[in-house]
Amino acid sequence: MIRRSLRPRPAGPLAGAVRVGAGLLALAAAATATAQATLPVTPAQRSTAQQVAQQGVPFEELAPDAPDSYTVKSGDTLWRISGLFLRKPWRWPELWGMNLADIRNPHLIYPGQVLWLDRSGDRARLRLGQPVGGGSNATVKLSPRVRSGPVGNDAISSVPLHLIAPFLNEAVVFNTDELGGAPRVVAAPEGRVLMSRGELAYVRGDLGGLRDWRLFRETKPLRDPETQEVLGHEARFVGTAEFVRPGDTVATADGKAQVVPATVRIISNREEVGIGDRLAPVPSRDFSSYAPHAPANPVNGRIIAIYGDALSAGQNQIVSLNRGSADGMERGHVLSLWQRGATTVDRSDPDRAVMQLPDERNGLLFVFSVFDRVSYALILQVQAPVRAGDRFTQPD
Known part of the structure; x- marks a missing residue:
């Protein structure tokens, strides 16, 4: 599983004084x-x-x-x-x-x-x-x-980090469907089947001593809009949980082994946690800044989907792209967004010739999370609704 996060990491103490004519970008500091x-x-x-x-x-x-x-x-x-x-x-x-x-x-x-x-x-x-x-x-x-x-x-x-912060834990792509073997919720107190914030849940699987976990539901394949190849698996985010106590295996009165599941507490939930939901560790936070920049080489790809399964998206919404680190995509890349040209009929032609209208530039994307073959991007600017299949390139 590959995980990346963008939260800024605090730097060391500021020391030193501003230098004349040093350029815009900082107070002159002696960092470690x-x-x-x-x-x-x-x-x-x-x-x-x-x-x-x-x-x-x-x-x-x-x-x-x-x-x-x-x-x-x-x-x-x-x-x-x-x-x-x-x-x-x-x-x-x-x-x-x-x-x-x-x-x-x-x-x-x-x-x-x-x-x-x-x-x-x-x-x-x-x-x-x-x-x-x-x-x-x-x-x-x-x-x-x-x-x-x-x-x-x-x-x-x-860029406005509050726009992408909610997606840093939620928008996750797995290279394979490895959640199938991840720890899973198997029960809850008092026979409940749905759990909310503050409630306990019982889990089977190796928690490895980790404290913080994310909860996901079934994954869906992310397919390349052009080739239909599966580029990764996107999981449906459910919430977060913290470790309470480990599981164990005990012997019954007749000498048989009996499983005692581990216990976690639901810390937050986008929807109610259910039996069968899978757990994945919360990634470490990376508090380093990143700056918008154009790709060094030409880029040409397509939007896979609008995050959240919407049919279209506008400014400040998130989309998945069919290019990742294996294709040279980097966090901070700015991309031109193109609206797919419509197929129409030449009504002035007696033969009603079918025409494919050219793509038109529609806005800008900002890549904030990169996986092997898939990336997530924030729509910075847009003129018309963005849809799956729309094209992106390096900015002109």
């Missing part, structure tokens, strides 16, 4: 060597930043109404701020060239920081701070601020 080794900067992002650190972006890549300066607010996201300055928000590394010797993490952006657009020369760059005095050659004055507590607690996120 361990933290620096695990910072979520992809090789492609770092390469782009290195290439443009002294170049900036052409003015035509700026949004038509890009502000001269902007003060970061609570609730802002990397995506929203990028969209204020750029026509294509996923191209943020090209605008935010980093001084990589000083700035190790491009995601430490905090409410209250002032970003200003440097239009000097023939290209634009984004800076941290604000110009003092007038003219394009004005110096930049920065005042360090002391922050208590761990880095990352108040840093802005890449």
Whole structure:
């Protein structure tokens, strides 16, 4: 079973002061060597930043109404701020060239920081701070601020995490139907067959000493819309439970072995827990940030389904994609969404020729969870309802 999670991992304490002209993306901090080794900067992002650190972006890549300066607010996201300055928000590394010797993490952006657009020369760059005095050659004055507590607690996120957080435990793809051999609910106190939050449930199977569990019901195959190949198995999320006591095997009066099931307590439930529901461990939390970025190579795939079995979806809903890590898909990828062209008849033709209308660009997707051959994505922008079979590509 493959599990991935996106919850941010708290970083180490902030130390050091802001450096002048270091670029947008952080307070200059001296993080621990361990933290620096695990910072979520992809090789492609770092390469782009290195290439443009002294170049900036052409003015035509700026949004038509890009502000001269902007003060970061609570609730802002990397995506929203990028969209204020750029026509294509996923191209943020090209605008935010980093001084990589000083700035190790491009995601430490905090409410209250002032970003200003440097239009000097023939290209634009984004800076941290604000110009003092007038003219394009004005110096930049920065005042360090002391922050208590761990880095990352108040840093802005890449996209609105509250939109995808509910799906980090729920939207899970299994490579095979391995839930068939997972621990299962076999009974409840007082002969009940349905259990809710706070109630006990009895379980058979190896719980392995783990404390936290998710509950799933029957899995369904996720089939490629084009080939009908099974790419994975999506399980129906029921709720969560915690371990109470282990099971055992005891001898009866006549010397026969008798099973005593383990006990768990239902902590939360999307629907009532039933006999036969299967248990899977809760994955470890990954609190590292991730940034929107375009795929390095061309991508072409189809939407498998709307999460939750809806027939269509709109903005801020979740879809499954028929591409995964085996196809080069990464968490943070931004994809163009295309609406499938309709089949229609040429009414001006006496022969009523059948026509296939071309696909039309319909919005943007943000990939937040990646499995071997399947990914889940959030619909960031959309014009018309999204349906299974709609196409996605790298953003144009």
